[in-house]
Amino acid sequence: MYRLLLSYINTSVCSWSLTFIIPLIILDVTGSALYVSLAYSVSILPYIIITPIAGAVGDSSNKKHVIQIGEILSAIIVLLIPLVDLTVDNIWYLLMLSFLSSCTSAVHHPIFQSIIPNLIEDEKIPKFNSFVHISDNIISISIPVVVGMFLLLGTKIDLIYIISFGYLLSFVLVSSIRYTPDKVIDKFSIKLIINSTKDGFCYVLSNNTIKYAAILFFGVNFGIRIFYANFVYHLSSDYSLSDSEISNYFSIIGLGSIIGAIFAAKLIGRFENGVIIIWSTILTAVMSLLVCFSSSAIETIILWSISSLCQSIIIVTFFTLRQREVPPELLGRTVAVTRMISYLAIPIASISGGWIMDNTQNFNNIALISGLVIFISAILCMSPLTKKQMKRVVD
Incomplete structure (x- = not known):
């Protein structure tokens, strides 16, 4: 269990570091916020385009081998970055390498999630998922600080070599x-991948x-992303924070996210998974709506910390539910879809939130939309996600 978790943490550190450092390199070369935004957009695309195929590949092959190949390819892709002549005219090469690196990350997630039930005992899965989510949050918090400290001693290219070694x-x-x-x-073929991907979509729909x-x-x-996309702007412009x-x-x-991940492991097993997910979602919505009445930065932060706690509970619970509910031979594709x-x-x-802020200059509109969308989603999905649990109680 610990070697699997350690490999995940190490890969996540490399992936987060790369996601952070490439935009900095692009900013140094171009001085353009547009190119930096483009870099972030490019890094998201594979999770939409590649992920469904990745699940099919994982379910149709040796998952361990797929992860190994992904780590090797990631190391090679990163090593190609220092070979790029860093000029504005060549920035597209760097964006392409960023896209390819994100492709390997997009493949890694569904394969990793689907291999967990094969390697971790069923009763330990909630705890393992909790550790994974805690690791994600610690890494996301610490990477900007660690990278910043490293750049006081070394260069961005030095860090690129370290990431490749990682x-x-x-x-x-x-x-x-x-x-x-x-x-x-x-027999591994394109037709097999296409049919396998189709089976994944059919299973999710059924x-x-x-x-x-x-x-x-x-x-x-x-709801979360429309909030986050404008949150820094809100704290900076409305509360004048540095x-x-x-x-x-x-x-x-x-910290709220970490506490939520720990708490989730305690809740799973004591309450039905669907019930945990729905009520955590409702609480998340309530926190967004309460931000509309917040009068200070610290009140807003406390509310969103509670929201992050609930978000962690949703994630850990759903990951556990999915790993237990879905047949092993379909898990990779289900995770991907x-x-x-x-x-x-x-x-x-992100786009709609930016448009709303540009036209209204009022963050309360963002918080209101965030809360309403999350709340309506919870209400619409409440019956399907809790019906099985309710029937079980009646029986």
Whole structure:
């Protein structure tokens, strides 16, 4: 268990560091906010385009081998970055490498999630998912600080080489894990991948629990992303906070996420998963709506920290539900399809949120939309996600 978790943490550190450092390199070269925004957009695209295919590849092959290949490819892609002549005319090469690196990350997530039930005992899965989500939050909080400290001593290219080495270390860790695939595919073809991907979509559509959980996640992700996309601007312009103050406040939000991940492991098993997800979603919506009445930055941060706590509970609970509900041979594709659906909300939320802020200059409108979308999503999905649990109680 610990080697699997350590490999995940190591890969996540590399991925987060790369996502942070490439825009900085692009900013140094171009001095353009547009190019920086483009870099972030490019890094999101694979999670929408590649992820469904990745699930099919994982379910149709040896998951351990797919992860190993991904780590090696990531190391090679990162090593190509220093070879690019860093000029404005060549910035498209760097964006392409950023896209390819994000492709390997998009493949890694569904494969990693689907291999967990093969390697972790069923009763330990909630705890393991909790550790994974805690790790994600600690990494997201600490990477900007760690990268900033490193750049005081070294260069961005030095960090690129370290990231490449990190991917190789993940390859070694994964290689040391004992894993026997559920089945071996003799003939691996494009047709097989297409049919396999289609089966993944069909399964999600046919399983009411998973289907409505995916719909719920789309709504929750939209509400969260429309809020986050304008949150820094809100704290800076409406409350006149400095960059350092905003960073400190975001650390408080990250702490809420960590507490939520720990709390989730305690809730799972005591209450039905669907019930946990729905009520955590409703609380998330309430926190967004209460932001409309907030009169200070610290009140807003406290409310969103509670929201982040609830978000962590939703994520850990859903990951556990999905790993237990879905047959192992379909898990990779199911993870991929549900993740793709949730990521579709990101560009829609970001663009619409920016348009609303430009035209109204009132963050309360964003908080109101965020809360309403999340709340309506919870109400629409409440019956399908809790029906099975209610029937079980009656029986």
